[in-house]
Amino acid sequence: MAPTGRHSALAEHAFSPHDTELAAAARHLGRRRFLTVTAAAAALAFATNRPARGAVAAPERRAARITKDPFTLGVASGDPLPDSVLLWTRLAPEPFLEDGGMGTERVTVEWEVAFDESFAAVLLRGTAEAHAEYAHSVHVDVKGLTPGTVYYYRFRAGAWISPAGRTRTAPPASSPTSGLRIATVACQAYQDGYYTVLRHVAEDDVDVVFHLGDYLYEYAVNSAGGERRYTDVTLPDVFNRETMTLADYRLRYSLYKSDEDLRAAHAAHPFVVTWDDHETENNYAGSVPENDVPPAEFLLRRAAAYRAYWENQPLRAAQLPQGPDARLYRRLHWGTLAQFDFLDTRQYRSDQAYDDRPHAPGTESDDPARTMTGAAQEQWLLDGWQGSTAQWNVMPQQVCFSQRKFDDTADAALSMDAWDGYRASRDRVVAGAKAAGIENWLILTGDVHVGYALDVKEDFDDPASATVATEVTCTSVASGRDGVEQPPNHELYLRANPHMKFYNGKRGYVRVELDRQAAHLDFRTVSAISTPGAPITTAASFVTEAGAPGLKPA
Incomplete structure (x- = not known):
């Protein structure tokens, strides 16, 4: 048309x-021997329900x-x-x-x-x-x-x-642009509080907003809106259930976008979005669901979630799902100042090791065949670095890239849902960055509902090893309710992870300002989201200089 x-x-x-969607979905489903004919027919409905x-x-x-x-x-x-x-x-x-x-x-x-x-x-x-x-x-x-x-x-x-x-619009591709401001946000459970953070994002002087996942949550929202006690709205029962169907997901986006602060942020700035798990289901891995349901049934749910995501986000036709598949990873540029490689660390990953329980590294988690990104996306990332001429190579993605020990013992447990559960995959990405000669590598992360500033080490178990990149996690917009500045494990985490330079548990966002000399990182937090209208403050500021990776207090 x-x-x-x-x-x-x-x-x-x-x-x-899209005349090819039916065939593409059929090929996708045909690769999965566990699908029954009935389930396949139902899944194909997502490809045929087109104008x-x-x-x-x-x-x-x-x-x-x-x-x-x-x-x-x-x-x-x-x-x-x-x-x-x-x-x-x-x-x-x-x-x-x-x-x-x-x-x-x-x-x-x-x-x-x-x-x-x-x-x-x-x-x-x-x-x-x-x-x-x-x-x-x-x-x-x-x-x-x-x-x-x-x-x-x-x-x-x-x-x-x-x-x-x-x-x-972005600057011309060959433009030696001198500056860029980004706001990075993630994790906005509606029922956990108000979107005060997004109101401040709307009012901030940034060029673009990166949303790094968990735009919505699949969990039930009661008639009071959870923690939104000061909202004089009684929600209908359609929200008081977990999202499973296409209608459920569409309605949940309607609920989230009913928030005036979220609408204000979207109206004020262009967004670049990528998903994590809760847009579909907590901690799913590829075609493997969180709970014990038939994989065919989960793929139907994934198809519904992916389609509703595209319908409700500012995404181009290239991201339109075909059944339970969608190509969300993509590359953007800001002149010659920055190349952005947006990852999808959910759709193609191997299942979490050790039943997705915190666990010390072992033969299961360190299997070289395990992948966080899938082979095609990994090669796309490494090839993109080989061809990059940008001053800064920025990798917005979902889960913590740096090692994060949960205690200071020799066999400390790590998260099997983050890159720590996919160490061979992480090692390949680090090696690819080194092979491409990437000097100014900045990783932007969501997921964890806290703010971290981390030096990415060549060998995380050797604090003296080379720093190869900088990672910042942007805490959450609302998930986790008000939070605290220093969570109970604050000192333990800093002691167990010497490459961790900052840890804060309040709600907020990270403002990233890039220029030719350095990346300036401001951790912006609010005192509370349990009541609307809290002011914003800067909890900490860091700088990482071009050509000299490593965080320094600003």
């Missing part, structure tokens, strides 16, 4: 039928029937390139209903891009189709933009106009 925008050469959106080719409707008339604001879930932009950016919205006048209050009809949505927030002079405009098959989400890939430029955008459906969003 050709783009429908009035400037069709400047807009591509991901709503054309029909040549579907004809009267979209303008249907848009006119929308009698309530359909933009309740806000707007977003993502994955900025030098000449394009992805714009997103989703129509949901009744966001807590399974169909969002939109029914099954197709609706034409108009979009506009301007240099100013008032849209006094619209630069580009076009139209995109919002299909029920995609939960009436809209993904517009606006092309022909000027590199390194701030834009404003908005949508219209019938008489309704969305809030305005602000976005920006």
Whole structure:
């Protein structure tokens, strides 16, 4: 299907039928001998539930029937390139209903891009189709933009106009850009408290936001919204169950995006997103579920989760799932200042060793065949480093890369869910960075609900070994409730892990400022999320100098 925008050469959106999806899903499922014919047929439904080719409707008339604001879930932009950016919205006048209050009809949505927030002079405009098959989400890939430029955008459906969003394009590929500011966030369990952190992210002067996973949680949310005691809202029973079906996941995104602070952050900055486990299920590994359910059944759940994720995030057509598979790892650039290699450490990993219990390294966890990334993604990463000309090579990913001993004994237990449970895989990545001559390697991590600053060592058991990279974990937006500055194991962790230079248990985010000389890292935290409106402070600041890896207090 050709783009429908009035400037069709400047807009591509991901709503054309994909004739190859059925075959691709069949091949994927055929590789798994454990799938029954019935389960395979059910899984293929995810590939066939697409807008029909040549579907004809009267979209303008249907848009006119929308009698309530359909933009309740806000707007977003993502994955900025030098000449394009992805714009997103989703129509949901009744966001807590399974169909969002939109029914099954197709609706034409108009979009506009301007240099100013008032849209006094619209630069580009076009139209995109919002299909029920995609939960009436809209993904517009606006092309022909000027590199390194701030834009404003908005949508219209019938008489309704969305809030305005602000976005920006990346600098030209060859530009010797002098600076970049990134906010890194992760882990935002709705039921654990307010998104105060995201309000501060919205107000911060950053160029882009990296969301490193656990955008939502699959766990039940009660009618009070868990810890959100000051919210005068009674939630329907549809949220008081674990997400399992496509309808469940879609509704959970509607709940999360009902939060005004999350919507504000999306409207203020372009996001680049990647998932961890809770967008699907806690600690799943590839096709292996957390609990004892048939793998075929889990793949159906994974297909539902992946599809709802794409529908509700500012992602391009390249990330559209085919059944239970989706290519989420991808590479972006910020001039010659930074190359970003976004990883997916869930979809392709080997099952966790030792039943996913904390365990000392052993033959099971150190099997050289084990992988965190899968062979194809690992080779993609190493090849990308070989071709990199960037000053900084930034690797946003999900789980702790550095060694993290849980006590100071000789046989200390490690996390089998993090890279410590995949040491051969980590060693291959470190060796690949060395072989490529990567000097300024920065790893951005989520998952752990605390802030860490870590020197990545060539040999973690030898504190005197070379430092090859810097890793920062960005704590959580809400998961873990208020937290404390110094958790009970604070001193133990610092003693057991001398490469760990900072450890803080409050909620917050990390602001990363890159220039040609150094990376400046600010751990931004709030005093509480159990009540709304807490101020933000900087708990600690570090710098790692270009050409001299290793953290220093700023």
